[in-house]
Amino acid sequence: MTSILFRNATVLPMTAEADAPKYFTGWVGIVGNRIERVEAGDAGADEFLAAHPDARLFDCRGKLVMPGLVNTHCHAAMTLQRGYADDIALMEWLNDYIWPFEGRQTADDVALGMTLGIVEMLLGGVTSFVDMYYHEDRCVEVAERMGIRAMLGCNYFDSNIDEVFPQIERAEAAAAGSLRVQIAVAPHSAYTVSPENLLRGRKLADRLGLRMMTHVAETRDEVRIIGERFGCTPVEHLDRLGLLDERLIAAHCVHLTDDDLRTLVERRVVVSHNPQSNMKISSGVAPVERLRKAGACVTVATDGTCSNNDLDMWEELRTASFLQKSYTGDPCALPAYEALRMATVNGARAFGLEGLLGVLRPGALADVVVVDLRKPHLQPVHDLVGNLVYCGKASDVETVVVDGRVVVEKRQIEGIDLERLYADVAAAVERIKRA
Numbered sequence: 063m064t065s066i067l068f069r070n071a072t073v074l075p076m077t078a079e080a081d082a083p084k085y086f087t088g089w090v091g092i093v094g095n096r097i098e099r100v101e102a103g104d105a106g107a108d109e110f111l112a113a114h115p116d117a118r119l120f121d122c123r124g125k126l127v128m129p130g131l132v133n134t135h136c137h138a139a140m141t142l143q144r145g146y147a148d149d150i151a152l153m154e155w156l157n158d159y160i161w162p163f164e165g166r167q168t169a170d171d172v173a174l175g176m177t178l179g180i181v182e183m184l185l186g187g188v189t190s191f192v193d194m195y196y197h198e199d200r201c202v203e204v205a206e207r208m209g210i211r212a213m214l215g216c217n218y219f220d221s222n223i224d225e226v227f228p229q230i231e232r233a234e235a236a237a238a239g240s241l242r243v244q245i246a247v248a249p250h251s252a253y254t255v256s257p258e259n260l261l262r263g264r265k266l267a268d269r270l271g272l273r274m275m276t277h278v279a280e281t282r283d284e285v286r287i288i289g290e291r292f293g294c295t296p297v298e299h300l301d302r303l304g305l306l307d308e309r310l311i312a313a314h315c316v317h318l319t320d321d322d323l324r325t326l327v328e329r330r331v332v333v334s335h336n337p338q339s340n341m342k343i344s345s346g347v348a349p350v351e352r353l354r355k356a357g358a359c360v361t362v363a364t365d366g367t368c369s370n371n372d373l374d375m376w377e378e379l380r381t382a383s384f385l386q387k388s389y390t391g392d393p394c395a396l397p398a399y400e401a402l403r404m405a406t407v408n409g410a411r412a413f414g415l416e417g418l419l420g421v422l423r424p425g426a427l428a429d430v431v432v433v434d435l436r437k438p439h440l441q442p443v444h445d446l447v448g449n450l451v452y453c454g455k456a457s458d459v460e461t462v463v464v465d466g467r468v469v470v471e472k473r474q475i476e477g478i479d480l481e482r483l484y485a486d487v488a489a490a491v492e493r494i495k496r497a
């Protein structure tokens with residue numbers, strides 16, 4: 063079994079309560095795909111090395127070791143459409159740009175777009191992501207090869223359900239036995255999928271033991287449409303159908319009534335907050351501070367690159383916090399450490415890996431990132447957590463380990479020729495636009 067030792071590091075394990083000391087100088091030892099030891103000081107490190115003489119040694123002076131970030135809502139293959147149609151009204155954007163582009167994409171194009179998205183995320187310290195798109199069965203191999211932890215949600219509408227359901231079975235067969243890739247059932251939303259087809263999705267998820275995800279209360283139009291059709295809110299509608307539980311990731315949750323908020327808490331739904339996307343396409347501001355204080359499981363995500371336009375989770379953390387401060391008129395809203403918990407500890411619940419992911423503790427999965435603190439925008443250090451959340455950038459991440467495997471080292475990603483990838487992406491995009 064391979065082993066890794068991060069020594070002389072500042073360690074931020076994300077296990078401390080809000081009012082306790084959060085980080086210390088120490089070391090982290092990994093054996094196989096698990097964290098074996100996380101300790102302050104240096105005394106135990108020699109003992110670890112003696113027990114694991116082949117351990118890869120990373121001297122982390124001036125560096126921070128912390129859990130990898132969890133992005134709980136993404137359409138990674140939409141990197142191909144990054145910058146293709148900005149500053150356009152929603153319906154024109156979908157009808158004239160996004161949907162025609164997507165209609166001309168092949169499964170290989172989607173795999174290529176996902177490759178670019180995963181490269182961007184890994185280099186930025188995202189070790190787990192939840193995806194929602196087409197051809198996810200084709201993408202199992204991509205996620206496996208690149209070493210990221212992924213939940214691949216097979217997106218369906220009423221119009222393509224019979225095409226997608228066999229893909230879900232194929233994807234699940236391809237991912238079976240994988241430690242890192244989970245498949246999920248992903249109805250697009252309650253306004254584009256009928257109650258019957260939402261329930262068919264639920265049935266399939268139950269039969270295969272899969273989680274679900276969907277867009278919930280993202281826009282005012284959605285709330286209006288559901289109100290006209292069913293006489294209730296999107297959250298009430300999904301609750302009546304029995305879809306709300308801890309196995310559902312509800313993306314956006316911008317427009318909620320007080321009752322909706324209580325329901326999401328009671329049903330233990332995993333809420334995925336996408337602040338920059340909500341801002342860019344003028345969806346509104348999600349009541350994250352109220353959800354959080356009511357006890358909801360709130361996580362953070364980038365959404366796709368058409369509505370963001372990057373996959374930088376550090377920016378997302380900063381935006382989430384600043385947006386709540388601005389929205390509530392309270393500068394104490396969504397403090398830095400709580401924002402970081404959303405992207406680590408809470409994100410683990412999206413995967414059903416609470417306590418095993420998003421924390422550094424013995425027995426947890428070895429998803430670890432090293433952040434270089436020797437950067438002008440990260441000095442001086444009055445409060446390390448504040449620096450990370452309010453100043454951190456994807457490009458500060460130096461080394462990334464997922465499931466005990468070093469996938470990024472010195473900001474280089476293993477097994478990827480980036481120039482070749484950029485050329486392939488450019489060629490695919492030209493072909494799709496010309497078609």
Ligand SMILES: [Zn+2]
Nearest residue numbers: 277313365366
């Ligand atoms: Zn989305």
